[in-house]
Amino acid sequence: MSLSYQHHEKSDNPRFEIQNVPLPDLGPNDVLVQLAVTGICGTDFALATGKLGPTRRIxxxxxxxxxxALGSSLNKDDIPIGQRVGIAWIRDVCGRCQICLHANGSENPRCLRQLHSGRKFDGTFAQYTIAPARYLMPVPEGLPDEVLAPILCGGITSYKALKNTGATPGAFIAISGAGGGVGALSIQYAKAMGYRVIAVDAGEPKRQFCLDLGAEAYVNVASERDAAGAVKAATQGKGAAAVLVTAGSGAAYNASLNMLAPFGTLVCIGIPPPDQLMSFHPLQFIDFGYRIIGSCTGTQTDLLEAIEFVERGLVKPKTLLAKLDDLNRICRETAQGKVTGKYVIKL
Ligand SMILES: [Zn+2]
Ligand SMILES: [Zn+2]
Incomplete structure (x- = not known):
């Protein structure tokens, strides 16, 4: 039997409960993983509301x-028992869809089959999970579990989004939602990669938190009537070479375009509810050469690169340790935007 978090009651206030469920069946090419910790990501709560489509219960x-344990077709030469692994959002890729083929057979996290944790596979709010061996993600020894866990989604997403900006080291990067889990990691990665960070978020308690992580300035959108103007002022009038929108609200997206310098890139990471849209006039793109791109987690290579920053001490995930029973409270606090930093549950 495996102790698992299950969620039910699709609504704006989803509830989780702990249940004993049988160990999952192991296919011939699967491995059984005993989990030590799991991070908690805003996407889990978005999934739990049911607004992002059907999910698994874990x-x-x-x-x-x-x-x-190994499936019947595998032996210890393929994967040693005891191998340390990360179980992330992408559990497998099909290798056959239009996106996988476009990636020339190499892995691509946008595989159209969306073989995601919590969508097509039971997720990591559990003591055990199964993973297909061919997409297993070995991670290095050394760093504590709770430090490594946030890199599997928040860390790799931040790092890959910054790579995708194409911005020159030394450029200003604005991070919208900087006080949240992904935002806090984005501040640290951006600084470690040589960028100058303007943190954008709502409320004064997040100001010192963001400055301590390495932001040069903080723009409080709750009190600042012209947030884009404040970002321009903080960047010596230039605007940001890129804005990473980690906040999951349409309002955050709408505010961000005007923060860009000419030829700047707006990088979409945060996922607003389906009814919250971004609106813009095409002339902004015609006149200023803005780009909008979406960044979607990263490859296994990106993950190993992202981990190296942590091993070198340049990125220090700020984690808050929690227990199984705390999930409903954390869910509420996250929905209310009250969480600064990243929750990790010891299993
Ligand atoms: Zn995530
Ligand atoms: Zn595919």
């Missing part, structure tokens, strides 16, 4: 654990 996609 969510979670930032698990760190070890392989404890």
């Amino acid at each position: 969510l979670g996609h930032e698990g760190i654990g070890r392989v404890v």
Whole structure:
């Protein structure tokens, strides 16, 4: 039997409960992973509301654990028992869809089959999970579990989004939603990659938090009537070479375009509810050469690169340790925008 978080009651206030469920069936090419910790990501709560489509009952996609059993087609030369692995959002890729083929056979996290944790696979809010061996993600020894877990989604997403900006080191990057889990990691990665960070978020308590992480300035959208103007002022009138929108609200997206410098890139990461849209006039793009791109987690290579920043001490995930029973409270606080930093659950 495996102790798992299950969520039910699709609504704006989803509830999680702990249940004992049988261990999942192990296919011939699967491995069984015993999880030590799991991070909690805003996407889990968005999934739990049911607004992002059908889900499995067990969510979670930032698990760190070890392989404890192999499927019948595998042996210890393929994967050693005890191998430390990360169980992230992408559990597998099909290799055959239009996106996988476009990636020339190499992995692509946008595989159209969306073989995601919590969607097509039971997630990591559980003591055990299964993973297909061919997409297993070994992670290095050394760093504590709770430090590594946030890199599996928040860390790799931040790092890949910054790579995708194409901005020159030394350029200003604005991070919208900077006080949240992904935002806090984005501040640290951006600084470590040589960028100058303007943190954008709502409320004064997040100001010192963002400055302590390495932001040069903080723009409080709750009190600042012209947030874009404040970003321009903080960047010596230039505007930001890129804005990373990690906040999941349409309002955050709408405010961000005017923060850009000419030829700047707006990078979409945060996922607003389906009814919150971004609106713009095409002339902004024609006149200023803005780009809008979406960034979607990253590849296994991106993950290993992102982990190296943590190993070198340049990125220090700020984690708050929690227990199984705390999930409903954390869910509420996240929905209310009250969480600064990243929750990790010891399993
Ligand atoms: Zn996530
Ligand atoms: Zn595919």
